[in-house]
Amino acid sequence: MTIFLLNIGFGLVTASVLSLLSVGLSLQFGVTNFVNFAYGSYLGVGMMLAYTFSQTLHFPFWAAAALGTIFTGVVSMVIAEGVLEPFVRRRKSLFYMLIVTFGLSLVLDNLLQIFYGVDFFQYPVAQSSPVTIGPFSFTTAQLEIIAIAVVAMIGVHLLLSRTRLGKAMRAMSDNMDLARSSGIDTKNVTRWTWFLSGCLAGLGGIVLALNIVSFQTNSGETLLFVIFAAVILGGIGQTYGAMLGALVIGMVTEISTSFISSAYKQDIAFIVLVLMLLLRPQGLIPAKGKA
Amino acid sequence: MSLILGYVATLLVTFFTYNIFVIGLNIQFGYAGILNFTVITFMAFGAYFYAVFVMPHANNASQVFYILGLHWPWPLAMLAGVVASGALGYLVGLIALKRLRSDYLAIVTLATGTLVYGLFGNNNKLFDGWSGLFNVNQPFQSVATNHPNEFSWIFVVFSGVVMLVVWLFANRLYASPLGRSMRAIREDQDVVDSFGRNSFKVRMLAMVIGSVIVGIGGVLTIQYIGALSPAGWTTGETFVVWAALLVGGRANNLGAIVGSLLVAVVFNEATRYIPQVPSHPNLIPNLRNVIIGGLVILSIWFRPQGVLPEKKASFLEVPLVDKYAQGFPGDEPENALSPAASEA
Numbered sequence: 066m067t068i069f070l071l072n073i074g075f076g077l078v079t080a081s082v083l084s085l086l087s088v089g090l091s092l093q094f095g096v097t098n099f100v101n102f103a104y105g106s107y108l109g110v111g112m113m114l115a116y117t118f119s120q121t122l123h124f125p126f127w128a129a130a131a132l133g134t135i136f137t138g139v140v141s142m143v144i145a146e147g148v149l150e151p152f153v154r155r156r157k158s159l160f161y162m163l164i165v166t167f168g169l170s171l172v173l174d175n176l177l178q179i180f181y182g183v184d185f186f187q188y189p190v191a192q193s194s195p196v197t198i199g200p201f202s203f204t205t206a207q208l209e210i211i212a213i214a215v216v217a218m219i220g221v222h223l224l225l226s227r228t229r230l231g232k233a234m235r236a237m238s239d240n241m242d243l244a245r246s247s248g249i250d251t252k253n254v255t256r257w258t259w260f261l262s263g264c265l266a267g268l269g270g271i272v273l274a275l276n277i278v279s280f281q282t283n284s285g286e287t288l289l290f291v292i293f294a295a296v297i298l299g300g301i302g303q304t305y306g307a308m309l310g311a312l313v314i315g316m317v318t319e320i321s322t323s324f325i326s327s328a329y330k331q332d333i334a335f336i337v338l339v340l341m342l343l344l345r346p347q348g349l350i351p352a353k354g355k356a
Numbered sequence: 357m358s359l360i361l362g363y364v365a366t367l368l369v370t371f372f373t374y375n376i377f378v379i380g381l382n383i384q385f386g387y388a389g390i391l392n393f394t395v396i397t398f399m400a401f402g403a404y405f406y407a408v409f410v411m412p413h414a415n416n417a418s419q420v421f422y423i424l425g426l427h428w429p430w431p432l433a434m435l436a437g438v439v440a441s442g443a444l445g446y447l448v449g450l451i452a453l454k455r456l457r458s459d460y461l462a463i464v465t466l467a468t469g470t471l472v473y474g475l476f477g478n479n480n481k482l483f484d485g486w487s488g489l490f491n492v493n494q495p496f497q498s499v500a501t502n503h504p505n506e507f508s509w510i511f512v513v514f515s516g517v518v519m520l521v522v523w524l525f526a527n528r529l530y531a532s533p534l535g536r537s538m539r540a541i542r543e544d545q546d547v548v549d550s551f552g553r554n555s556f557k558v559r560m561l562a563m564v565i566g567s568v569i570v571g572i573g574g575v576l577t578i579q580y581i582g583a584l585s586p587a588g589w590t591t592g593e594t595f596v597v598w599a600a601l602l603v604g605g606r607a608n609n610l611g612a613i614v615g616s617l618l619v620a621v622v623f624n625e626a627t628r629y630i631p632q633v634p635s636h637p638n639l640i641p642n643l644r645n646v647i648i649g650g651l652v653i654l655s656i657w658f659r660p661q662g663v664l665p666e667k668k669a670s671f672l673e674v675p676l677v678d679k680y681a682q683g684f685p686g687d688e689p690e691n692a693l694s695p696a697a698s699e700a
Contacts, residue, residue: 100459102393102466148653160391161656163462164598167393171595171649175642183638287474290467297463328478335471339451342464346456 067200072319074201080315081214082273084308086288087295088221089265091307094296095238096258099159102166103144104266104292106173108285111137111267112274113177116186126190134268141263142256144169150255170286177282185279192278210272217268218308225304230257238302291318291331294338300348309349313337358505365508367621369580372515373573374620377597378604378612379526380569386607386666387535388562389542390453391462394469395570396593398441400586402571403578404476404483406437407492421481422489430495434575441571442564444468449563453556469591477586488585492578515576522569526609529565538562539607592645596620599648602655605662614663619651 090104115133118124124132152165193205203211225231233254236244245251273288274280295314299306317337318330325333341348377395384390392398410433413425428436452464477486496510529535537558540548548555578584596619604615624644633639655662 100463102462152657157656157660159458160385160389161660163391163459164602165653165656167462168595168598168649168652171592172646172653175592175645175649178638179636179642179646182636287470290463290470293463293467297460301459331474332471335467338464338467342451342454342456342460346454346460 069320069323070200071202072323073316074203075322076316076319077201078203078207078210078276078315079319080312081211082269082276083292083295083311083315084214085217085265085272086269086292087299087307087311088218088304089262089269090292091296091299091302091304092221092234092265093258093262095302095304096234096255097149097153098241098302099162100166100293100301101262102163102289103169103173104262105286105289106170106177107137107141107263107266108270108273108288109174109177109282110140111270112280112285113181113186113282114267115271115274116181116188120186120189126188130268130271133271134264137267137270138260138262138264141266142260145259146256174283174286181282183281185281186274187279188275190275206275210276213268213272217265221265221304224261230254234258287331290338291334294334294341297338297346297348298341300350303348303350306348306350358503362505362508365505365512366580367625368512369508369515369576370624371617371621372512372519373576373580374597374600374616375519375613376522376573376576377570378600378616378620379522379609380566380571380573381597381601382566382606382609382612383526383529383538383562383569384566385601387530387542388538388559389458390559390563390566391458391465392563392566393462393466394472394591394594395597396589396591397469397472398444398567398570399574399577399593400472400476400584400589401444402437402441402574403584404437404489405440406433406575407489407578407584408483409433409436410493411489411491420484420487420489422484423482430493430579434579437575438568438571441574442568445564445567446560448567449560453559453563469594473586473589486586488583488588489578490583490585492582492584494579494582511580515580518572518576522572523609523613526569530607530609534558534561592641592648595645595648595652596624599651599655601662602652602660603662605664605666607666608662608664611662611664611666618663619648623647 086104086108090101094100111133114136115126115129118129118132119126122129148169149162149165152162157165190206195202195204196208223231225235233244233249236247236249237251237254241251270285273285277284291314295310296307297310298313299308299310314334314337318333321333322330377399380398381392381395384392408422408424409426409428410430411422411425412427414420414422426433448464448468452461476483479485480487483489494507496507496514499510530539537548537553537555538561540553541555541558545555548558600615600619601612602615603619604613605611627640627644627647630640
């Protein structure tokens with residue numbers, strides 16, 4: 066029973082990491098209406114940039130993480146402006162957009178490996194002994210991860226519900242043509258969506274690296290389909306659905322380790338994905354016209 | 357001389373097997389518009405299952421573990437490998453070929469690939485984990501005993517014949533009513549549904565036939581090399597097949613041949629002899645992947661129809677103009693008025 070409760074605690078941490086990542090992917094999908102298969106590589110960009118800022122340039126870690134997050138957003142925006150949007154403007158079909166982002170993931174992954182190699186890295190943060198809170202046990206880093214995720218989720222909620230940009234994003238996600246004819250600068254909103262999506266991917270990558278302690282450039286790559294599982298579970302393109310999906314997937318994968326080897330916990334995410342697609346492909350909170 | 361002959365044989369076998377992969381993907385993507393982002397997993401499925409059916413029972417003393425080990429004769433084992441690959445295609449199709457956007461299918465294929473890769477790699481009881489299978493029984497070994505190149509050249513002929521059969525089959529399929537249904541679904545699934553075709557069934561057939569053909573290529577690969585480990589079927593390999601198809605020209609099997617010649621043989625072999633950088637042993641393979649990924653993106657930008665575009669259907673009475681022209685949704689508008697179409 067204690068192990069079960071402990072795993073619920075770890076589930077919270079995984080759910081926190083996943084919530085950042087799935088919200089980032091879902092926001093971008095809602096606005097642009099195609100899946101970004103290079104998203105996994107953005108995680109690598111974030112974690113490696115934070116590593117460079119903290120280890121090589123000797124920034125304090127919180128500043129390095131912040132810079133890594135923002136620069137990943139910039140990278141995402143530049144890639145969208147330079148590569149993806151021109152394809153969209155040429156009205157390439159969905160087929161081709163998916164292949165382009167898929168090709169982009171290969172390019173980015175290998176560029177990262179050229180710069181950083183295949184070694185394992187570690188952030189220069191002290192490893193503390195676990196803190197016990199009730200039945201749970203967390204490291205300081207894990208508590209920080211949960212706090213970061215909660216703050217970020219509240220931030221995303223405020224952005225979507227209170228700001229002009231957030232409302233414009235929701236409008237575009239609902240009906241692109243109506244949003245455009247209502248006078249929303251769709252180009253600009255798309256640009257900021259890519260930036261935000263990149264920021265969340267970068268931040269998610271950094272907290273993922275903090276959680277697994279030692280990481281490689283491609284550590285985020287295998288997580289990609291777990292993110293997809295969370296996004297599809299919640300309803301693709303639905304931001305709040307993505308948060309819910311992340312919570313469910315995070316909990317289910319970690320709790321499953323009480324019963325089966327932890328080597329198979331990602332397979333559990335796959336099973337959830339398959340069940341969802343078979344039984345309720347529109348997700349828990351369906352979005353119109355996206356499935 | 358015998359060294360060169362052996363090298364040429366290997367090149368030819370590589371060319372033939374990649375050709376088979378590209379034709380398999382062509383049936384899935386080029387004919388039916390199914391995005392399979394893990395082509396190479398089907399190749400591995402075919403290869404691994406061939407191996408465990410043809411190899412004798414695992415000898416635990418040698419610390420090499422694998423399932424089955426039935427020691428079947430190689431033609432039967434080949435069939436088993438191909439069936440396994442087709443079965444995987446069927447399962448993936450069951451999950452994702454319902455009326456869902458193509459994003460979902462792509463996600464499912466990618467997830468399946470990641471899952472199978474991790475499962476086969478981490479579990480050393482299935483197919484010997486990361487070290488992979490080796491000493492896999494090769495066909496024709498009993499007759500090819502005189503010279504090391506003899507096996508290679510027998511295999512060139514064998515794989516060439518298999519490729520030819522696959523090629524003829526794919527062309528026949530393209531022109532058949534089934535192939536026409538596949539292409540119609542690629543253009544507009546709703547129209548096909550309204551004509552009473554079961555589009556799920558047709559797409560499923562394309563998925564399974566494609567997987568079977570990729571599986572055949574996988575069996576040939578392991579028969580020739582005699583070994584396979586997870587390092588041999590990474591995501592990068594899937595891209596080689598995709599790049600070959602897109603460069604050569606989707607939905608055109610002649611294009612598939614040109615593409616696999618250009619990408620899998622010429623490009624891969626040309627970069628093989630670039631000297632390694634000692635401090636960065638992975639630099640050249642990484643750069644190669646960057647170029648392959650870039651090639652995929654650039655070919656979609658500049659020439660989405662490939663070097664050899666799909667031949668447009670021609671009708672004697674009505675010239676194809678504008679919106680009735682066939683083509684992938686989103687192709688250049690001028691493409692619809694290409695000479696081939698307007699001459700007709």
